[in-house]
Amino acid sequence: MAGTGESRAAFLLPKDRVNDLIDLLWARGFRVVGPVVRNGAVVIDEVRAVQDLPVGRRDDQEAGVYRLQEAGGDLLFGVVNGPGSLKGIFYLPREPLIEMRRERGGFAVREVAEETQPVAALGVRPCDLAALEIQDRVFIGGRFRDTHYERRRQGLLSIVVNCTRAAPTCFCSSMGTGPAAPAGCDLALTELDGRLLVDVGSAAGEELVGTLALEVAPPADVAAARSEVDACATSMARAVDRSDLPGLLFDEVESPQWDDVARRCLSCGNCTMVCPTCFCHAVVEVPALDNASSQRVRQWDSCFSYEFAHIAGKNFRPRIRDRYRQWLTHKLASWIDQFGTSGCVGCGRCISWCPVGIDLTAEVAAIRARRGGTPS
Amino acid sequence: MTTPFALHAARIVERRLEAEDIHSFVTRFVDPEVRRKFTFAPGQFNMLYAYGVGEVPISIVSDPADPTRLEHTIRIAGRVTAVMTGWQVGDVIGIRGPYGKGWPLDSARGREVVIVTGGLGCAPVVGVINYIFRRREEFGTLHILHGVKTPNDLLYRERFDAWRLHPRTRVYLTADQPDKSWHYRVGVVTNLFDELVVSPTAVAMMCGPEAMMRAAIRSLRRKGIAEEAIFLSLERNMQCAFGLCGHCQLGPLFFCKDGPVFAYPQVKRWFGVSGI
Ligand SMILES: Cc1cc2nc3c(=O)[nH]c(=O)nc-3n(C[C@H](O)[C@H](O)[C@H](O)COP(=O)(O)OP(=O)(O)OC[C@H]3O[C@@H](n4cnc5c(N)ncnc54)[C@H](O)[C@@H]3O)c2cc1C
Ligand code: SF4
Ligand code: SF4
Ligand code: FES
Numbered sequence: 001m002a003g004t005g006e007s008r009a010a011f012l013l014p015k016d017r018v019n020d021l022i023d024l025l026w027a028r029g030f031r032v033v034g035p036v037v038r039n040g041a042v043v044i045d046e047v048r049a050v051q052d053l054p055v056g057r058r059d060d061q062e063a064g065v066y067r068l069q070e071a072g073g074d075l076l077f078g079v080v081n082g083p084g085s086l087k088g089i090f091y092l093p094r095e096p097l098i099e100m101r102r103e104r105g106g107f108a109v110r111e112v113a114e115e116t117q118p119v120a121a122l123g124v125r126p127c128d129l130a131a132l133e134i135q136d137r138v139f140i141g142g143r144f145r146d147t148h149y150e151r152r153r154q155g156l157l158s159i160v161v162n163c164t165r166a167a168p169t170c171f172c173s174s175m176g177t178g179p180a181a182p183a184g185c186d187l188a189l190t191e192l193d194g195r196l197l198v199d200v201g202s203a204a205g206e207e208l209v210g211t212l213a214l215e216v217a218p219p220a221d222v223a224a225a226r227s228e229v230d231a232c233a234t235s236m237a238r239a240v241d242r243s244d245l246p247g248l249l250f251d252e253v254e255s256p257q258w259d260d261v262a263r264r265c266l267s268c269g270n271c272t273m274v275c276p277t278c279f280c281h282a283v284v285e286v287p288a289l290d291n292a293s294s295q296r297v298r299q300w301d302s303c304f305s306y307e308f309a310h311i312a313g314k315n316f317r318p319r320i321r322d323r324y325r326q327w328l329t330h331k332l333a334s335w336i337d338q339f340g341t342s343g344c345v346g347c348g349r350c351i352s353w354c355p356v357g358i359d360l361t362a363e364v365a366a367i368r369a370r371r372g373g374t375p376s
Numbered sequence: 377m378t379t380p381f382a383l384h385a386a387r388i389v390e391r392r393l394e395a396e397d398i399h400s401f402v403t404r405f406v407d408p409e410v411r412r413k414f415t416f417a418p419g420q421f422n423m424l425y426a427y428g429v430g431e432v433p434i435s436i437v438s439d440p441a442d443p444t445r446l447e448h449t450i451r452i453a454g455r456v457t458a459v460m461t462g463w464q465v466g467d468v469i470g471i472r473g474p475y476g477k478g479w480p481l482d483s484a485r486g487r488e489v490v491i492v493t494g495g496l497g498c499a500p501v502v503g504v505i506n507y508i509f510r511r512r513e514e515f516g517t518l519h520i521l522h523g524v525k526t527p528n529d530l531l532y533r534e535r536f537d538a539w540r541l542h543p544r545t546r547v548y549l550t551a552d553q554p555d556k557s558w559h560y561r562v563g564v565v566t567n568l569f570d571e572l573v574v575s576p577t578a579v580a581m582m583c584g585p586e587a588m589m590r591a592a593i594r595s596l597r598r599k600g601i602a603e604e605a606i607f608l609s610l611e612r613n614m615q616c617a618f619g620l621c622g623h624c625q626l627g628p629l630f631f632c633k634d635g636p637v638f639a640y641p642q643v644k645r646w647f648g649v650s651g652i
Pocket of ligand 2: 276346347348350
């Protein structure tokens with residue numbers, strides 16, 4: 001594993017050389033994306049230079065709370081995560097898929113495909129890479145492959161940053177997705193004073209380290225980095241007990257807890273928008289004003305929207321209870337049947353960005369506590 | 377074009393009015409290559425596209441032996457289907473498909489078949505009934521049970537009367553609220569099962585309102601028909617038809633790719649749970 005880096009040597013990247021890495025990536029033809037501040041929150045977008053990163057910032061998160069603070073200091077990756085994730089880079093919130101153009105006696109169809117450039121993801125968190133792997137299973141793991149996603153996804157270079165501080169909303173330890181980088185990322189960084197420890201996870205990563213002529217890290221730095229990541233793993237205040245999932249949620253479809261959460265939930269869909277794995281989308285028709293052409297456009301949708309399960313003459317999930325239950329059972333239970341993995345990586349975004357602070361870890365615990373109880 | 381959303385132009389070659397608000401359209405793909413490659417099984421569906429308006433899932437009701445001539449029967453249900461029923465012979469529409477898993481016709485060969493439908497009638501079973509009539513000797517007795525609320529809801533009365541005349545075919549009709557014109561049974565669809573004499577090795581295929589199907593399943597079980605031999609065609613909102621958009625889910629199932637036809641044990645756990 002790159003995160004624990006037993007087999008390969010670890011290297012040091014002085015912070016004043018991070019720009020060399022960014023420049024090298026752009027020069028190699030990558031579109032470099034990473035954490036950047038937009039409208040007071042961290043999203044994933046283009047990084048041209050180290051100043052684009054949220055240097056010296058820190059996020060305060062709790063259920064229903066997200067604030068960026070000016071913490072000072074030179075931490076490049078002091079912010080754990082924000083509402084944005086890699087999802088929006090590969091699976092765009094809105095994009096045209098095909099276009100029909102009127103012709104005599106009918107219409108011609110073409111795929112709408114823009115030029116793509118391989119992405120280098122710099123400074124994304126281990127849970128976000130885990131989320132991307134889950135999206136891969138959805139979009140390109142089956143018989144029908146989503147070509148728009150696939151084209152963008154090709155040639156990804158991943159430079160993950162190990163977590164040394166968990167937000168209070170994080171629970172990746174219990175989901176097995178962090179805080180150390182997973183196997184298979186190209187490079188894994190751990191932020192130390194004035195420098196970054198660099199673990200190499202692939203030949204492409206090794207080549208970058210060689211080109212930058214990074215020095216081998218002293219054993220003390222390696223040990224310090226490992227112990228910070230380990231401490232982070234045990235520091236997490238939240239957890240999901242996965243021992244009886246998916247059965248618990250399938251058995252408890254009539255739990256009174258669904259009514260309880262439905263009294264608080266606004267059905268706003270924020271949780272699905274910030275979730276790095278939620279993939280549901282609407283496919284809509286957008287004709288040009290002159291009707292000479294028309295596009296089929298895909299846009300993120302949410303199982304919390306009232307129309308989501310509508311068919312002519314019937315709505316399968318008319319109540320908020322039905323929609324919250326669909327979301328949670330899909331994330332933590334049916335996703336496992338469908339894609340062989342949980343749909344939740346424990347990033348905690350849905351907890352922070354829920355306007356009323358609904359916490360899925362607490363909801364699962366409450367459902368478990370009421371197990372076998374009679375429906376209200 | 378590689379996207380699974382790619383659709384193919386097809387021309388309307390025949391249009392028929394079936395009942396008020398219901399039209400059948402026979403289509404042919406414009407591109408001979410697409411026409412040559414297209415094959416399907418009864419119970420599968422296509423996404424039909426109206427230029428500038430949108431796409432909806434519609435069952436294929438024609439015979440799979442001639443996939444160059446695709447027939448769909450469309451009932452006006454809302455925005456997109458309303459436009460579709462205005463299609464005229466010569467119009468060019470879009471089609472992609474076929475999608476989903478169809479009826480278990482291979483395992484039904486040599487056995488009696490019970491078809492149960494209700495409400496406004498279901499295109500998916502029309503395809504299977506026609507399929508069996510074209511291969512009558514390959515199947516046992518065909519029982520068609522259909523329940524409606526009022527006689528006005530019986531959209532294909534002539535069709536049911538014609539089916540009655542086929543060899544080894546029995547048609548049972550009932551209306552909940554009959555009027556003077558009604559000369560079949562009165563009551564809910566389960567009443568029809570009193571008359572049904574059928575082997576426990578029969579295969580049942582049904583589609584219609586969920587409450588009707590639940591009642592029909594109980595009746596079929598009492599006749600000794602195994603749960604595994606009961607098949608249902610179910611509906612959900614569909615926007616992609618291949619398991620990506622997420623709209624058609626029920627528990628772990630994607631109706632578009634795991635259905636729309638399911639063996640009852642696949643959906644039993646969720647059947648009757650409200651709001652699921
Ligand atoms: C597998 C399958 C096979 C079908 N076969 C037929 C058929 O052979 N003949 C027929 O007349 N109808 C069939 N339907 C139903 C048909 O798809 C709907 O009547 C149609 O989608 C309604 O669209 P609308 O825009 O006219 O209605 P609106 O109520 O305006 O619907 C808005 C949108 O919601 C979605 N939607 C609404 N109702 C349904 C529905 N029942 N199923 C899936 N999505 C829906 C569509 O995306 C639709 O465009 C089938 C449905 C499914 C799932
Ligand atoms: S469900 Fe919540 S915690 Fe889990 S991956 Fe989605 S946003 Fe993160
Ligand atoms: S759980 Fe919270 S974020 Fe999700 S829909 Fe309900 S109110 Fe919105
Ligand atoms: S219709 Fe899109 S997932 Fe089934």
